[in-house]
Amino acid sequence: MATLPALIERVRQTQAWKSVFRRGPARSNRTRSLAVFGNLFLHYLPVKVRERALRVRATYYLGSISLILFLVLSITGIFLMFYYHPAVPQAYRDIKDLQFVVSNGVFLRNAHRLAAHLMVLLVFAHMFHVFYRGGYKPPHEFNWVVGVILLLVTLFLSYTGYLLPWDQLAFWAITVGTNIISSMPVVGGRVRFLLLGGNLVGENALLRFYVLHCVILPLVAVWFIAVHFWRIQKDGGLTVKDTDERKE
Amino acid sequence: MSENPKAPGNPDAPESCEKCEVGRRDFLNEISFGALAVAGLGSAVVSYQYFSPNVLFEPPTKFRAGSPDLYPVDSVTYLQDQLVYIMRSAAGFWAVSAVCTHLGCITAWHPETNLIQCPCHGSKFKQDGVKVAGPAPRPLPHFSITLSPDGELVVDKLETVQPSQVLKV
Numbered sequence: 529m530a531t532l533p534a535l536i537e538r539v540r541q542t543q544a545w546k547s548v549f550r551r552g553p554a555r556s557n558r559t560r561s562l563a564v565f566g567n568l569f570l571h572y573l574p575v576k577v578r579e580r581a582l583r584v585r586a587t588y589y590l591g592s593i594s595l596i597l598f599l600v601l602s603i604t605g606i607f608l609m610f611y612y613h614p615a616v617p618q619a620y621r622d623i624k625d626l627q628f629v630v631s632n633g634v635f636l637r638n639a640h641r642l643a644a645h646l647m648v649l650l651v652f653a654h655m656f657h658v659f660y661r662g663g664y665k666p667p668h669e670f671n672w673v674v675g676v677i678l679l680l681v682t683l684f685l686s687y688t689g690y691l692l693p694w695d696q697l698a699f700w701a702i703t704v705g706t707n708i709i710s711s712m713p714v715v716g717g718r719v720r721f722l723l724l725g726g727n728l729v730g731e732n733a734l735l736r737f738y739v740l741h742c743v744i745l746p747l748v749a750v751w752f753i754a755v756h757f758w759r760i761q762k763d764g765g766l767t768v769k770d771t772d773e774r775k776e
Numbered sequence: 777m778s779e780n781p782k783a784p785g786n787p788d789a790p791e792s793c794e795k796c797e798v799g800r801r802d803f804l805n806e807i808s809f810g811a812l813a814v815a816g817l818g819s820a821v822v823s824y825q826y827f828s829p830n831v832l833f834e835p836p837t838k839f840r841a842g843s844p845d846l847y848p849v850d851s852v853t854y855l856q857d858q859l860v861y862i863m864r865s866a867a868g869f870w871a872v873s874a875v876c877t878h879l880g881c882i883t884a885w886h887p888e889t890n891l892i893q894c895p896c897h898g899s900k901f902k903q904d905g906v907k908v909a910g911p912a913p914r915p916l917p918h919f920s921i922t923l924s925p926d927g928e929l930v931v932d933k934l935e936t937v938q939p940s941q942v943l944k945v
Contacts, residue, residue: 704879704896722824726832 572758574765581766590654595753597647602746604640612692614738616731619694644686651682663767671759674752681749688741691734702729702737841921841929844869844945852885852903860919860931861885861892863903868942871919871931872905878912892916904939915939 539545540553554560561575580586611630612622626633655675658664664672691702706729710720725732760766798806839858847853847864854861859874859882872892874883881896891908892901899910906915920935921943929943 700881700896704881707878707880722827725827725829726834728834730834732829732832 572754572761574761577765578768580768586766586768588653588657590650590657594647594650594654597643597650598749598753600643601640601647604636604643605742605746607636608640609742614692614735616694616734619692619734623693623695644689648682648686651679655679658767661767661769665767667763668759668767671756671763674756674759678749678752678756681745681752685741685745685749688737688745691729691737692741694734699729702733706733837933839931839933840924841871841931843928844923847929852887854885858931858933860933862921862929862931868944869921869929870904870939870942871921872901872903873917873919873933875916876912877907877914877916878910883916906939 549563551559551562551566554563564570564573564575608626611626611633613619623637626637628634658672658675687705691698706720706724709723710716712719721727723733723736724730725736835857841855841858841860841862844864847862847869849864849866851864852861853864854874861872861874863870863872874892875881876883876894876896876899878894878897878899881894883892883894883899883901886893889900890903892903892905893899894910894912897911899912900908901912901916902908904915905918917936918939918941920932920937920941922930922932923943923945924930
C-alpha cells in the first residue's frame, strides 16, 4: 500500500498530469513564480506581495470582498434565472413563486438582494478607503479611473435589477429614475425612449433591463474587473504607506 | 532583390516614398481605416434604428371619454385608466394630465383644498394645471378635447393645447 506522498508523486509522473502542469512542483521561488506566470487564472496576480500590503488595515480587503460578492451575485443570479421570465405579468408571479413555492427560492432571492446591497456599500467603502489613502495618485491614476467605471457599472447593475421583480416599488423607481434621465439636455428624451423601448415602463422596458442586467453589464463588469486586477500588479502593487509598518 | 530599397524586410526601406505625396503604406492605411470608420458609423446608425421600436404596444393615446352629460358643471373627474382629469366649469370642458411634470408620479385631486397634489414630492397644482407649490418644473399640460360626430368627448394625449382653450358644449 503506497503512502499518500508516494501516490501524489506517482500521479505527478503521469503523462496526463505533465500535459496540464508543464512545470515541476512549486518548491523554489523560481518554480513558484513560473506556476503563477503559466496559469491563466493566476497570471494577472502578483508573483510576490509586500508583507505590509497584506495587513488588514492596508486594504481591509474591501476590494476582495467586493469581488467575492460579485461572484456570489453571479451564481445566485444564474440560479434565479432558471425560474424567472422577463415578461409582464409573469415576472411578478415568478418572484412570488421563488418566495413561496420553489425550494430554497426565498434564500436565493434574499441572498442575491442582500449581496447586491452589500456590494454597493462595499464598493463605495473601497473607493473611500482608496481615496483617503491617496491610492488614486500616480502610478495608480488609470486604475482609479477603471475603479470609477466599475462603481458606475455596479450602480447600473443595481438599478437594472431593481425593475425585475415587477412590483410597485420597481415600477415607480424606474419611472422616476428614467424621468431623471430624460431631463438630460438635448438627448434625454431619446435616451429614455431607447432605454425603455417605448414611452412607458412596460414589457419592452422589462426585457431591456433584463438583458442589461443579466448579459451586458455583467460582461462589462468582468472585463473591467480583469483590467482592474491586472493593473494593480502592473502599477507596482498596492499602495503601501509608512503607517502600515507600525506594529500593534 | 537586395537592390530594391523598398523591399519588405529591408531595414533601410523608407516609411513612405519621398517623391510621391502619399506612400503606398499610408494610402492603404487610410483606405482600410476609412472603410472601417464608414462600416462602424453605418453599424452604429443601423443599431440605433434597431433599438428604437417602430410599433409600441402601449395603450392608445386618443380615447373617448363618454357623453358630456356624464360630467356635472364645476366638477373634476379622474379617469384612472387614462391618467387624465376631465374638468368642467360653466365655461366648458378641459382635460389636464394627471402625471406630475416633476418625475412622473400620478397626482390625485383633493376636493377639500381644490388642488391636484402629487404624493411623491409634494407638488401642488390648481385646477387649470398651474403649479402652486413643490418641485414640479412645469404646469400640468392640457390635452386636446373635442366632440366626436356622435356627441362624445374625445381626448388626444399626444396633442397638448393652450390652457385658455376650452371646449364649449
